[in-house]
Amino acid sequence: MKICYLANAASVHTQRWARHFADRGCHVSIVSFQPGEIGGVEVFTLPPVFSRPRVDVVLNLGRIRRLVRRIAPDILHAHYVTSYGLAGAISGWRPFIATAWGDDVLVAPEESLLYRLMVRWALSRADLVTSMAEHMTAFMNRRHYSVPDKIVTLPFGVDTQQFCPSCRTRRHGELPARVISTRHLEDEYDVQTLIRAIPTVVDRCPGTQFVVVGDGGLRPFLENLAVDLGVRQYTEFLGKVPHEHVSHLLGRADVFVTTSTSDGNNISLNEAMACGAFPVATDIPANRAWIEHRKNGLLFSCRDSEQLADAIIEALWRPDWRQDVMDQNWEIVCTRASWSHSMVEMERHYFRLLQEERI
Template sequence: MRICFFAQGSAIHTRRWINYFAERGHDVHLITFEPVIEGYNKSVKIYNLLRIFPNLWPITRFVSGIIWPFQVLFLFLKKIKPDILGAISITINGYLAVASGFHPLILTACGSDILIAPKKNYIWRFLTIFTLRKADALIFAAPHMAETAITLAGDIIRDRIYRDSFGSIDLEKFNPTKRGFGIREKLNLDNNCFVIISTRNLRQIYDVDTLIKSAPIVIDKIPKTYFIIIGDGEKRGKLEKLSEDLNVKNNIKFLGFIPHEDLPKYLTAADIYVSTSLSDGTSVSLLEAMGCELVPVVTDIPANQDWIKQGVNGFLVPIRDHNALANKIIYLLENEEKRKTFGIASREIVEEKSDYYKQMAEIEKIYEDLVCVQSRK
């Protein structure tokens, strides 16, 4: 197949998705509004949408957005001549794919594009509904997202939902045998301390503030506890300042961006995984931690409820409740056997439900079937 994707080029989920199709021998093209990003299979052709005066992006993005549909239709798609379009994330990417008028079109919703964007204003809501109704096939990261989409766009889209859950990891890459030897030494942490890890980006939606606020409570009870914060974003400066104000700066290490291939070493060097996200699709970050037999303490939101069984393989805590989060962390740090059994249970769950290659093969079949249907029209 010749597949053209509209997607956020910097996202690890985009790279994994597109590289799978490229490695399977498909002719893959990516249209993105971000600069060319490394990490893609050499056979992938990348096209960058025009960004007028990027240094003034908050102002010029609106003008760029008007130009993009014409750039897509008259320059890129005429050149590529794809068999099928795939948009990863409905906002922006889905809008552009629909604006092209090309079919067949598969939309893949990832989280905030369905759960948050339509609530921003009537324009976003209208565009989301319109885009959902124009797609030939829909794929959702989690069942609660599919139900939200049906509530928005109506039963007309129900028969177009080919998959209402996906979330997968490379189980060979993310497993407890990939020990992070040397990571603690690199971070000046001894082997007798406890390590809490977060791998979410430092954006408003992930509410890492709550994790930072829990740190003084945990450290007061168990002083030799350290927090590794992996990820970057617009809130980093404020979070670093918060750690200073709470006098826990020496126990929190902001590592910024870490190459995805190095993540297993950091995860296996930790004792507990924490995610304080306010909203999510299926969290691949969570699945990666579970694959490494880390015990998760995560927010009690629908996306996490699909993976965490309370008191069986981890804990769910209310959003923005740093006291509840701290209490669960302390409980687990004081109960080594619970950490071990919860971690093993988490690994068993992802082995059963989130094999990357099995899920991607099923999604590849959806693409192939739609191309066959289109060819018969």
């Protein structure tokens, strides 16, 4: 089977998809505006003209269409609706699958009627639409972005061989306590709320260490904010870390914090749960799908650093609870967020669409 992905080749999620199906014996190609080297996968990189992906897509539509026709895939699968999904729809290639990641249907189309019409048109051209979470699927149905029976909820999931309880190298309760964030350092992930919570936490839980994994345009601002708040000595900014190393960092963490104000499926949260880090998350649909407040984690209001500080302190003061929650969260991940289960389901849809195309 020949699969062509229209997707960001630099994204770890795109790379996971491509490697998986290449390992399954498929011929996999990626057309991307970002470079990426993936063993066994052919990557076609289109040089960006502007820093806005949607503009680059429009300017490169002819080239993308010619590339797709040259590759002649059995399946064309676009990831991220407002850029690559639009390109896939305009290419006219079938079967065509569009996967929504989150902001591309939950946030960007809400900015203007034009975006909403563009998303509706692109998804109407797809033979199958996949979303990462039930709340996304429900939202797309309410917006009439596609026919309901064409939308499938398919979480990207966690590699439970890599992210699992065996990653833990310390028990909850060991000191100094460690709090970790693995979100990108961009505005929508709101990591500054975590930085602003640190003074209160270290005042109540002296010596607590904070590990910030990830990079982005706000990194200099966040590092300066930590200095201004007098907590730079408690905060380690690691930058971008290879995905295969993230599990080791989570396995050494007591508390995982996600401050994102919007998400599709919070894969970072699932990874932390699998590795036994106690989750403290924003009270948004993507997180409520996995966390029941005060049962297997804690929720706090978006952009509220005081609530976040209180939640972290409560979690740190209750090491036995954190230890007990580990088994429950591992079972949730294995049951509902397994990467291997999701990929089996996706492969089933690939073959179904191929069969329907041949009839």
